[in-house]
Amino acid sequence: MIVFSFRQWLNRVLFIVLFVILLIVAVGGYRWLIGVVSPIHPHKEPRGAAVKVFVTDPASPEGNKTLDRLRWFYWYGE
Known part of the structure; x- marks a missing residue:
């Protein structure tokens, strides 16, 4: 048997409305x-x-070497 407490549900709804x-x-x-x-x-x-x-x-490095590109990235953030 389920007991429905109107006062408890009203308190919950009031709390949610006040919170919002x-x-x-x-x-x-x-x-x-x-x-x-x-x-x-x-x-x-x-x-x-x-x-x-x-x-x-500044202009990007001419070479396409990985080390040059990595150094460029750490120096200029690009």
Whole structure:
């Protein structure tokens, strides 16, 4: 025989609803805080007399030797 406790199920549903509400509040607060604290977008187009500088990568090694390619990878990360 299965006993159905309405009060126990109501407590479980109330807990889940409260958990979801607090989760939504926490995520919203986190997103708001990130928006307030985060610096300006680094890829935003500069204003005024600012100039964006680009660094070109050095040329890749001429040889196709495995050791040269491995050294190139560790030196330049490519």
